[in-house]
Amino acid sequence: MKLIQMGIGLKITQKINNSNDNINNNTLSIHINENWVVFCLFSQEKLIDIDKVVFLAKKTPTFLLKTIKKYIKSITEAPKAVKLIYYDKSSTLVPSVLFDEKNSLNFLKYNTNIKINDLAANDSILNNEVTNVFIPYVNINNYIFDKFKTFDFFHYSSLLIQLLSLEISDNFSEKIFLNLNDGFIDILYFKNKKLEFYNTFDHSCNEDILYYLLFCLNQLNLNPDKTHVACSGNISLDSKIYELLYTYVRNVELLNFDEIEGINSDIIKSNILFRNF
DSSP states (O other): OEEEEOSSSEEEEOOOOOOOTTBOSEEEEEEEETTEEEEEEEETTEEEEEEEEEOSSOOOHHHHHHHHHHHHHHSSSBOSEEEEEEESSOEEEEEGGGOOGGGHHHHHTTTSOOOTTOOOEEEEETTTTEEEEEOOOHHHHHHHHHHHSOEEEEEHHHHHHHHHHTTOOTTOSEEEEEEEOSSEEEEEEEETTEEEEEEEEEOSSHHHHHHHHHHHHHHTTOOTTTOEEEEEESOOTTSHHHHHHHHHOSEEEEOOOOOOTTSOHHHHHTOTTTTTO
16 A cells, blocks of 8 residues: 555555446545534536435544445445545644654644544645645544545545635735634635635634634734625525624625535535535
């Protein structure tokens, strides 16, 4: 087995000679959080099916693996390619010029409880200027490797940062992105098309979201009346959180994406990554 750097993410691959006639041309992305798992099935890069499993309480990697095994057993044909996308706080951004893979875990020790058997992985993003170091679930990675022999895995923040960086135009020298997930938010700040700030915060109510956004604006010395804030995820024009944000932040934009026929729109609207990865 060898590890190959893929730009964003690591691809684990092993040479095999046998062919599997049951493999189709679909690709499967599995979004993994301790509170939910989402399965996104793509055909020719178009989302054709999505399933979300929500848990009543936080689950362990062992329980999450059981959920993944159950889903994979339920599909009739094995996908051509598989991606794992991890949603957790076990990650940190490092300027690539300072990154040393041998000391990966040391970059995480200030914001992550590292266990003795943890292994660090990394994603190279933003034209290799930034390295995102994170800890994947080894048991899930091992199962997917045993099952499919080759797969990609990422930290969600790598994909999110890369995707939102494409939303920056020449019209704005400074831009804040607010991404609303189930139970947590991401706040990103780009200045002159360069990532200056990224952080994630847990929330239990709309007031938490407003507090963290205003706190970050204050720390970044940005004026809420003049700063452009682009929002994605669990927010809409008629939502309570939009009304609350607009009361304190005047330039609020919602990133809109076309609906996909035959797909549960509530699920794909809740997360900007589901339709793309």
